[in-house]
Amino acid sequence: MDHPARILFVDDEPAVLVSLGRLLRGKFDLRVAASGREALGMLEREGPFAVVVSDLRMPLMDGVALLERLGQAAPDTVRIMLTGCADLEMALRAVNQGHVFQILSKPCPADVLERALYQGLRQYQRLLAERRGQAPPKAHLGLEGLALALAGLVEAKDPQARGHQGRVAHLAAALAQELGLTGERVEQVELAAAIHDLGKVLVPPEVLAKPGPLGPAELAMVRPHAQLGQDLLGGIAFPFSLAQIVGQHHERLDGSGYPRGIVGEDILLEARIIAVADVVEAMVSPRAHRPGLGLAAALQEIEGGQGRLYDPRVAEACLGLFRERGWRFEANFEATI
Numbered sequence: 001m002d003h004p005a006r007i008l009f010v011d012d013e014p015a016v017l018v019s020l021g022r023l024l025r026g027k028f029d030l031r032v033a034a035s036g037r038e039a040l041g042m043l044e045r046e047g048p049f050a051v052v053v054s055d056l057r058m059p060l061m062d063g064v065a066l067l068e069r070l071g072q073a074a075p076d077t078v079r080i081m082l083t084g085c086a087d088l089e090m091a092l093r094a095v096n097q098g099h100v101f102q103i104l105s106k107p108c109p110a111d112v113l114e115r116a117l118y119q120g121l122r123q124y125q126r127l128l129a130e131r132r133g134q135a136p137p138k139a140h141l142g143l144e145g146l147a148l149a150l151a152g153l154v155e156a157k158d159p160q161a162r163g164h165q166g167r168v169a170h171l172a173a174a175l176a177q178e179l180g181l182t183g184e185r186v187e188q189v190e191l192a193a194a195i196h197d198l199g200k201v202l203v204p205p206e207v208l209a210k211p212g213p214l215g216p217a218e219l220a221m222v223r224p225h226a227q228l229g230q231d232l233l234g235g236i237a238f239p240f241s242l243a244q245i246v247g248q249h250h251e252r253l254d255g256s257g258y259p260r261g262i263v264g265e266d267i268l269l270e271a272r273i274i275a276v277a278d279v280v281e282a283m284v285s286p287r288a289h290r291p292g293l294g295l296a297a298a299l300q301e302i303e304g305g306q307g308r309l310y311d312p313r314v315a316e317a318c319l320g321l322f323r324e325r326g327w328r329f330e331a332n333f334e335a336t337i
């Protein structure tokens, strides 16, 4: 029996499950289990789920072990890990043993969770279609999963940037579409944007967690994240220039950016798009030490830097998108589980 949209949540903390149920019931066909054993029992009785989201830290059977067991019983089920304590070792274990599709940090903003669930459901449909021979297998699906899993790591390490990469990806994809890029390229922009700050996993956590604006010494520790992200991704054979795009997201048109200070069209178009989306999202979103600066201020920044810092066509697309088309980031910024 196919259950194309059934989602199972596994967490040993009842409070998480209650707030989750409140947030998502009505939008998804959602079941909850309070332990790995209960989850496996439900799987046996009710058949496979499309997506399983599991907490990492649970007594008796931890999340990786559960997802591994689930994979044996229902290999197509898309697996998502929810964790408050992600590190690189855990992520690799989750990806290698648990075959996770994404790692989400806890607390997780509702819009980020919702987007991950939709992506998970889409992935499940793709897997089913491939199994039925309806669609050619996409070579980069595994890499996309790995990239999205890594994206979750950054958010766990940088509590100030919860949901940042996901929202940048959302806006960057809209900009790419607005600029008339092909569907495939729009997807590539979205994927690169979803992990553009990957290098932050190698920045000391106390620097990322600092509540106020960063001083010169701290900036010197944060700035290498662009190059570090490129280095981390450089060893993986992605079918497009993912590593370079990530490495260039802080470059600016006039050469005032970093790490290389390259100019104009030497910066990949994808990176020029992500740069604009990154600035807008960062200004609009609240940080621990300040409220959001507002959309008007963010658009003013883009307008002021149009043609100097930011690609003129990308900036124009951005201004048009917000001012004329009324484009907005997804709601639920505040709600978290």
Ligand SMILES: [Fe+2]
Residues within 6 Å of the ligand: 196, 197, 225, 249, 250
């Ligand atoms: Fe960045």
Ligand SMILES: [Fe+2]
Residues within 6 Å of the ligand: 164, 168, 196, 197, 278
């Ligand atoms: Fe960023």
